[in-house]
Amino acid sequence: MRPVPRWALLSSGCAPVLLIGGWVIAALLEGPAYDPARQTISVLAAYGAAGFWVMTGALAALGVCHLLTAWGLRPAAIAGRVALGAGGVASFAVALLPPPSSGGSLRHGSAVAVGFALLAVWPVLAADRRGAAPWGLRPVPCLTATALMVVSAAWFMIEMHQDGADGVAERLVTALQSLWPFVVVASCLRRPQPEGPSRCGDPCA
Numbered sequence: 001m002r003p004v005p006r007w008a009l010l011s012s013g014c015a016p017v018l019l020i021g022g023w024v025i026a027a028l029l030e031g032p033a034y035d036p037a038r039q040t041i042s043v044l045a046a047y048g049a050a051g052f053w054v055m056t057g058a059l060a061a062l063g064v065c066h067l068l069t070a071w072g073l074r075p076a077a078i079a080g081r082v083a084l085g086a087g088g089v090a091s092f093a094v095a096l097l098p099p100p101s102s103g104g105s106l107r108h109g110s111a112v113a114v115g116f117a118l119l120a121v122w123p124v125l126a127a128d129r130r131g132a133a134p135w136g137l138r139p140v141p142c143l144t145a146t147a148l149m150v151v152s153a154a155w156f157m158i159e160m161h162q163d164g165a166d167g168v169a170e171r172l173v174t175a176l177q178s179l180w181p182f183v184v185v186a187s188c189l190r191r192p193q194p195e196g197p198s199r200c201g202d203p204c205a
Helices: 007-028 052-072 078-096 106-125 139-161 166-192
Strands: none
Touching: 007 052, 007 166, 052 078, 052 166, 078 106, 106 139, 106 166, 139 166
8 A cells, every 4th residue: 555645644634724713714714793603614715705815725734734644645545546536627617617796607607516526525435445455444434424424514504505504514515525535545645565566556656
């Protein structure tokens, strides 16, 4: 199994810090008019918002983190790495397609939905069913992570339709999705594997 480079710990660890730090700072800039329990992160990234550039920058940086982590997470199945990297591209799209200051945006909403879906399924797609796999790539933890993300995303959709705690639900699912790559990388680094042929048959890098 090919080793995970240590810089992947930095890229994966920065993802939740940048995302959460971005929405905290942007909310502070927005002031008391913004309700983080009932309003989504997209409100902070909308044109004209006081924290527009902070939230947009955080989303773009999150995309970079996911792309780098996907590149470095060599022990994971290729389908999972592709899904994680595509989730990073979706984060870029969300940053590049901000919603208007009022009303919705089909392009922004579509980018958010695609990003949610990709980052929810990548854990189970990345699973390694061999017995020597690191904890974060074993089938049960991967399936559990995907299930939690899907359930929290469903809760977010329910809250949106009921005009409820949209902000709380969205922050839960995005926090889970930004944190899981770090958990996987950390588990890979804690359990180094002996070098040997990769799953495609090429020598280890």
